[in-house]
Amino acid sequence: xxxxxxxxxxxxxxxxxxxxxxxxxxxxxxxxxxxxxxxxxxxxxxxxxxxxxxxxxxxxxxxxxxxxxxxxxxxxxxxxxxxxxxxxxxxxxxxxxxxxxxxxxxxxxxxxxxxxxxxxxxxxxxxxxxxxxxxxxxxxxxxxxxxxxxxxxxxxxxxxxxxxxxxxxxxxxxxxxxxxxxxxxxxxxxxxxxxxxxxxxxxxxxxxxxxxxxxxxxxxxxxxxxxxxxxxxxxxxxxxxxxxxxxxxxxxxxxxxxxxxxxxxxxxxxxxxxxxxxxxxxxxxxxxxxxxxxxxxxxxxxxxxxxxxxxxxxxxxxxxxxxxxxxxxxxxxxxxxxxxxxxxxxxxxxxxxxxxxxxxxxxxxxxxxxxxxxxxxxxxxxxxxxxxxxxxxxxxxxxxxxxxxxxxxxxxxxxxxxxxxxxxxxxxxxxxxxxxxxxxxxxxxxxxxxxxxxxxxxxxxxxxxxxxxxxxxxxxxxxxxxxxxxxxxxxxxxxxx
Numbered sequence: 001x002x003x004x005x006x007x008x009x010x011x012x013x014x015x016x017x018x019x020x021x022x023x024x025x026x027x028x029x030x031x032x033x034x035x036x037x038x039x040x041x042x043x044x045x046x047x048x049x050x051x052x053x054x055x056x057x058x059x060x061x062x063x064x065x066x067x068x069x070x071x072x073x074x075x076x077x078x079x080x081x082x083x084x085x086x087x088x089x090x091x092x093x094x095x096x097x098x099x100x101x102x103x104x105x106x107x108x109x110x111x112x113x114x115x116x117x118x119x120x121x122x123x124x125x126x127x128x129x130x131x132x133x134x135x136x137x138x139x140x141x142x143x144x145x146x147x148x149x150x151x152x153x154x155x156x157x158x159x160x161x162x163x164x165x166x167x168x169x170x171x172x173x174x175x176x177x178x179x180x181x182x183x184x185x186x187x188x189x190x191x192x193x194x195x196x197x198x199x200x201x202x203x204x205x206x207x208x209x210x211x212x213x214x215x216x217x218x219x220x221x222x223x224x225x226x227x228x229x230x231x232x233x234x235x236x237x238x239x240x241x242x243x244x245x246x247x248x249x250x251x252x253x254x255x256x257x258x259x260x261x262x263x264x265x266x267x268x269x270x271x272x273x274x275x276x277x278x279x280x281x282x283x284x285x286x287x288x289x290x291x292x293x294x295x296x297x298x299x300x301x302x303x304x305x306x307x308x309x310x311x312x313x314x315x316x317x318x319x320x321x322x323x324x325x326x327x328x329x330x331x332x333x334x335x336x337x338x339x340x341x342x343x344x345x346x347x348x349x350x351x352x353x354x355x356x357x358x359x360x361x362x363x364x365x366x367x368x369x370x371x372x373x374x375x376x377x378x379x380x381x382x383x384x385x386x387x388x389x390x391x392x393x394x395x396x397x398x399x400x401x402x403x404x405x406x407x408x409x410x411x412x413x414x415x416x417x418x419x420x421x422x423x424x425x426x427x428x429x430x431x432x433x434x435x436x437x438x439x440x441x442x443x444x445x446x447x448x449x450x451x452x453x454x455x456x457x458x459x460x461x462x463x464x465x466x467x468x469x470x471x472x473x474x475x476x477x478x479x480x481x482x483x484x485x486x487x488x489x490x491x492x493x494x495x496x497x
Contacts, residue, residue: 001131002151003124003166005159008111013067015106017094019076019123020045021052027111033071037063041073053077054086055093055473061101070101074108076119083115084122085406091126091152092474098149105151117161120154124162125169127152129474132177134184168301172488175297178202179289179481183466187265187282192230192238192313195264195285199240199292199311206299213239218352225331226352229345230314232269232322239353241360242295242309246302254308256495257363258295258487259353261346261370262288262313269316269342270324283479284346286466287369288313290483297488305495310357312349316342328427332356333450338427346372347431347443351450358452365394365456367490368447369483370463375439377464384410385482386461388444394456401490406473407482409460412441419445 010016010029018030023045026034034041037060044050044058056075063071074094077086091108098106110120133147156162182190182198190198200210215236218227223239230237240262245251266284267273273281288311295309323329327339332352339348350368357366376386385402387409389395395411402409418441424430429449433442444459451457465482468475 001128001149003128003154003170004152005120005124005154005156005162005166007159008109008155008157010109010155011107011153013069015070015072015098015103016068017072017074017106017108019074019090019108019110021076021078023050023052029109029111036066037071038065041071044073051075054089057093057097059097059101070098070103070106072097082404083119087119087122088126088129088406089473091123091128092130095127095130095149096471099147102148104148105153106149107153107155110154110156116157117165120156120162121165121169124152124154124166125173126474128170128173129176130476132180132476134181134478137186171300172297172485174300175293175295175488176481176484178296179293179484180479182292183283183286183289183479183481185282187315190282191235191264191315192262193236195262195313196238196240199242203242203292203296203299206296207244208295208299209243209245211241213241221332221356222330222334223332223352223356224329225337225348226312226314228323228327228329228339229263229269229316229348232319233315233317234319235264235315238313239356240311240313242292244295244299244303244307244309246298246304247306251306254306254361255364256305256307256491257357257361257366258291258307258309259350259357259366259368260288260291260309260311261285261349261368261372262311263346263349264313264315266316266343266345267318269345270318270322271341271343272318273343280467283467284371285313286371286462286479286482289479289481290369290462290487293481293484294487297484298491303491303496305491307491308357308361308363310353312353314345314349316345331450332359335429335449336427338424338430340430341432344431344443346370347446350447354447354450358455363455366451367398367458367460367487369460371466372461373440373443373463376461379440380410380464382464382468384408385465386440387411387458388414388441388461389458390414390448390451391456391458394458397494398458398486398490401486401493405485405489407465407486412444414441414444414448418442419448422446
């Protein structure tokens, strides 16, 4: 979608949207438009009991006495505290309305509000995020089913201020769209090798250094934990390292590492999943997608920080060479793992990826993201991701970033009582708990065993929020790219100020 800004005025024709916070007091241009329409706006507001709340809309189709095709009255909420999320919801809400009426272009008029530039930029951002579609494999999609809305003009008091703010938001949207793309791709098209090449193609032009380790490279490093997961597949595993040096090309200091689970398809391996719903397991690489998307967003807006992103890419298949329940593998750290369930594979991938990050970059802070456990969905549904950490300050700043972006986190407890549940009688640890319950916590305890002393670490279990069954606010149905906006905000607020 193309988003442009113009100086504040009403368009002469076409589709126009008027933002209203208080239906009892129409701003000058809204009042002018209402007069042109013979009082139709005031009447519609009264009849619909319109309150001006965010996302609330009334549509007037081809109103008589005017040259307008469509007039949409859009609630923008009250000017209270943060307005960015509210404005994004407003922008997102207009997209399905305009697609419903087959509108191609529209103008949104933003007038007489405080922080108009921020409001206008975020309305555009919300509309852009909601406009995402993935139709590359649709060859028979009928014209009446296609999204028509392709161009939004936003009229605002000072377009230059709004344009400046939107320029940054647009780069973040680029990262969100890349993450949604790779999650949505079918697994016969997206597998470790093809995925790694997509990352290289997308990020290298932005100045990101991309390194790709193959199976032989990882064997030399002793990554038996990661490699064990992918050994049943004919698709070879990969480890992808992305370096963004926003503080100078020569520095070797990376204060932050982002690590993502990238299981491009998860059958469960020998511990085979049930057939029902297995098709959803193409998004078991959602954590890696968030890392890739965040790296694109940071590089796109030229973030003044050094960040390394690392993703472990595997396909978990029940082949003749597949890992067996009761196998013991040796991780890169030297710790041994008894594999009791091959469907608890994400933590095995992350174990080696986390260790690689610490060995090679020595980051003070490390955040991993993974669609790790079904248990987190039982606990939190599709509203929050689970947060696990060894550091209160890191937890607090991540939670704050989640609130700022609408990608909400809820922190869970950890401790010795949970940790002892993954002790193995024949190895250093086992990959599932010996007891029942607390599956998400014991998975996090497993990861903590691969975090070096003194490293601030957080684990985000995004299994419940990586895919949306229904459209909501800025997320259409499907891949959400949860984590991209959260990580970008976290970096901006904690590493660039």
